Amino acid sequence: MSTQSLRVSTRTLRSKRRMSALRTVAFLSPWLIGFGVFFAYPLVSTVYFSFMKYDGFGVPEFRGLGNWAYVFNDYPLFWPALRNTLWLVLVMVTCRVLFGLGVGLLITKIKTGTGVFRTLFYLPYLAPPVAATLAFVFLLNPGTGPVNSILGDLGLPTPGWFTDPTWSKPALTALALWGVGDLMVIFMAALLDVPKEQYEAAELDGTSAWQRFRFVTLPNISPIVMFAVVTGVIQTMQYYTQPLVAGKVASGIIGGSGQQFEPGYPDKSTLTLPQLVYNLGFQRFDYGSACVVALVLFALAMAFTALLMRRRGGLIQAGD
Amino acid sequence: MTQVLDNPVRLSTPTTAERTARRRAFLEWIAVHSLGVAAALFFTLPFVFVVLTSLMSGQQALTRDLVPDSWEWGNYRQVFDTPGFLTWWKNTLVYAGLGTVLTVVSSVPVAYALAKFRFRGRNLSLMLVISMMMLPPQVVIIPMYLFWAKQLDLSGSLWPVIIPMAFGDAFSIFLLRQFLMTIPNEYLDAAKVDGCGELRTLLRVVLPMAKPGIAAVALFQFFYAWNDYFGPQIYASENPGAWTLSYGLESFKGAHHTDWNLTMAATVLVMAPVILVFFFAQKAFVEGVTLTGVKG
Numbered sequence: 001m002s003t004q005s006l007r008v009s010t011r012t013l014r015s016k017r018r019m020s021a022l023r024t025v026a027f028l029s030p031w032l033i034g035f036g037v038f039f040a041y042p043l044v045s046t047v048y049f050s051f052m053k054y055d056g057f058g059v060p061e062f063r064g065l066g067n068w069a070y071v072f073n074d075y076p077l078f079w080p081a082l083r084n085t086l087w088l089v090l091v092m093v094t095c096r097v098l099f100g101l102g103v104g105l106l107i108t109k110i111k112t113g114t115g116v117f118r119t120l121f122y123l124p125y126l127a128p129p130v131a132a133t134l135a136f137v138f139l140l141n142p143g144t145g146p147v148n149s150i151l152g153d154l155g156l157p158t159p160g161w162f163t164d165p166t167w168s169k170p171a172l173t174a175l176a177l178w179g180v181g182d183l184m185v186i187f188m189a190a191l192l193d194v195p196k197e198q199y200e201a202a203e204l205d206g207t208s209a210w211q212r213f214r215f216v217t218l219p220n221i222s223p224i225v226m227f228a229v230v231t232g233v234i235q236t237m238q239y240y241t242q243p244l245v246a247g248k249v250a251s252g253i254i255g256g257s258g259q260q261f262e263p264g265y266p267d268k269s270t271l272t273l274p275q276l277v278y279n280l281g282f283q284r285f286d287y288g289s290a291c292v293v294a295l296v297l298f299a300l301a302m303a304f305t306a307l308l309m310r311r312r313g314g315l316i317q318a319g320d
Numbered sequence: 321m322t323q324v325l326d327n328p329v330r331l332s333t334p335t336t337a338e339r340t341a342r343r344r345a346f347l348e349w350i351a352v353h354s355l356g357v358a359a360a361l362f363f364t365l366p367f368v369f370v371v372l373t374s375l376m377s378g379q380q381a382l383t384r385d386l387v388p389d390s391w392e393w394g395n396y397r398q399v400f401d402t403p404g405f406l407t408w409w410k411n412t413l414v415y416a417g418l419g420t421v422l423t424v425v426s427s428v429p430v431a432y433a434l435a436k437f438r439f440r441g442r443n444l445s446l447m448l449v450i451s452m453m454m455l456p457p458q459v460v461i462i463p464m465y466l467f468w469a470k471q472l473d474l475s476g477s478l479w480p481v482i483i484p485m486a487f488g489d490a491f492s493i494f495l496l497r498q499f500l501m502t503i504p505n506e507y508l509d510a511a512k513v514d515g516c517g518e519l520r521t522l523l524r525v526v527l528p529m530a531k532p533g534i535a536a537v538a539l540f541q542f543f544y545a546w547n548d549y550f551g552p553q554i555y556a557s558e559n560p561g562a563w564t565l566s567y568g569l570e571s572f573k574g575a576h577h578t579d580w581n582l583t584m585a586a587t588v589l590v591m592a593p594v595i596l597v598f599f600f601a602q603k604a605f606v607e608g609v610t611l612t613g614v615k616g
Contacts, residue, residue: 020437020439021439023437023518024433024437024439026429027429027430027432027433027437027518028429028430028433028434028445030426030427030429030430030486030487030488031426031427031430031449031487031488031493033487034426034484034487034488035448035452037484037487038460038464038484038487039448039452039455039460041463042460042462042463042464042467043459043460045460045462045463046459046460046462046463049462049463056466056470103359106352106355106356106359107356109348109352110352110353110356111349111352112349112353117356117359117360119602120360120363120364121359121360121363123363123364123367123595123598124363124366124367126543126594126595126598127591127594127595128546128547128565128566128590128591128594129547129549129566130547130549130566130567130569130570130590131566131569131587131590131591132591134569134570134573134583134584134587135366135370135584135587136366138369138370138373138580138583138584139366139369139370144382144383144384146369146384146386149384149386178362178363178366234454237456238456238457238458240456240458240549240550241547241549241550244549245549245570248570249570249573252577273456273458274456274458274550277458277459277461277462278458278461278553278554281461281462281465282465282554287462287466290462291462294458294459294460294461294462295459297456297458297459298455298456298459301454301455301456301459302451302454302455304454305450305451305454308450308454309447309450
């Protein structure tokens with residue numbers, strides 16, 4: 001008797017487990033399909049094409065490491081794009097995090113009209129990238145743009161911004177600082193979470209405002225600062241629309257349907273890695289080499305994502 | 321007598337301290353709010369200059385003037401009369417509207433399973449979702465383009481960017497999962513005690529509680545589609561009838577390359593809907609930004 005009931009209960013347990021596994025698969029199914037079709041398959045395929053010579057017509061031809069050698073040794077845009085990416089990581093990400101933290105601090109100190117200020121600070125983040133970039137190319141146009149008009153009236157230097165290779169990335173940085181709203185909100189939330197008692201205790205100890213920031217605020221918000229830095233770096237790997245549109249519009253040669261323009265105008269200074277995938281794949285129809293750049297981009301993006309998810313002290317915790 | 325003499329001295333010391341404290345607070349108020357006004361100018365002046373230029377005559381827009389001599393509201397009408405502009409609006413609304421609905425419907429069950437089911441491989445699944453979220457779309461674009469254009473013959477339309485949204489969007493799944501984690505399990509357990517299956521629990525109990533999260537995801541996805549440049553560039557560039565506003569705007573600049581007034585009017589028309597939507601849904605939006613930034 002007892003063995004039988006035990007058997008029955010293990011059977012119901014097993015079928016229950018099977019049911020719950022089926023249920024899990026059912027709930028996950030949209031993403032499981034999406035993961036396979038739009039992530040795993042194309043990723044494997046990208047690796048395959050990186051070893052092939054293929055222009056979209058005929059049959060792909062094995063080329064060994066030829067595409068890799070071409071991209072690293074002979075493709076004139078690869079190293080400038082990588083250097084630009086490094087510049088953007090070092091300067092643009094740093095500026096954005098510091099500015100975001102500054103604006104976040106400022107908004108927590110503002111006592112009158114907080115809501116209005118917060119909305120005004122946040123709005124530019126929402127401006128569609130193409131529209132925002134067009135606006136900045138106009139505002140910063142060297143001859144008649146409002147910014148240079150004002151700088152000129154004040155007797156300050158009037159740089160060529162998007163038309164000058166040394167000023168094009170600072171101009172893009174200005175655009176990125178204008179849209180700092182996302183970081184402002186994240187820092188604001190983090191700053192409001194710092195326990196009030198710690199400030200009160202520090203004040204009783206007679207500390208200066210800077211000391212309170214350094215020894216109370218900063219340790220409390222350092223995980224969020226790290227988060228902002230790492231996601232900033234990942235966003236830089238994806239940085240595409242703004243530099244591309246800025247270069248196209250500033251160069252004055254604009255094509256809707258695949259017309260050629262000088263990539264990275266002026267003088268390759270606005271090239272980023274994602275643009276190279278477009279240039280190689282959709283302007284030169286060298287799909288193999290485009291896939292090589294895609295894989296470099298993949299490796300960089302995943303390295304920083306791993307940093308974000310690192311188990312110990314990871315910034316995005318997976319557990320419950 | 322000594323007591324009487326003592327008293328005023330004792331009283332006056334706190335008042336001076338109080339006065340300096342009050343003066344310091346006032347000076348700090350001035351400093352903070354001056355900085356606030358300076359920052360507000362930095363964030364708003366670009367909008368102001370763009371709007372002012374959009375109302376200038378074509379001649380004046382090429383000068384250094386900041387304020388229009390005559391207010392040319394007709395510029396906006398001229399933009400609307402540009403061939404294609406209304407089609408781009410329609411396409412953008414279809415892409416953003418349909419894409420948003422598909423994303424929400426397909427992402428909610430996935431997020432629910434990742435937040436509340438216990439199964440082997442859950443942490444791995446979540447890591448894969450985050451990896452997909454961080455992946456630049458250019459990484460897989462060559463095979464995807466070949467798939468949509470050569471195998472399914474769908475280039476020249478927006479379907480290659482809309483259809484994938486029916487299969488869960490990584491960012492939306494992640495954001496919703498973060499939100500669903502905040503719903504206490506007791507509610508789900510109670511529903512199950514009442515005899516609800518998982519699907520019923522999701523629809524009857526979880527969805528009503530998750531409205532703010534869903535609103536945030538819907539907004540983000542709407543803005544994503546509205547702003548998307550790369551997708552339409554790859555799949556729709558060959559057919560102007562399938563362009564979206566973000567993609568068409570750049571070619572508008574190309575066609576009117578000395579008409580800064582018209583280009584700025586078109587820019588305003590692309591920005592305005594996003595800003596209007598934001599004002600109606602500000603709370604949900606800011607909540608969403610915070611959720612993705614704060615660890616789960």
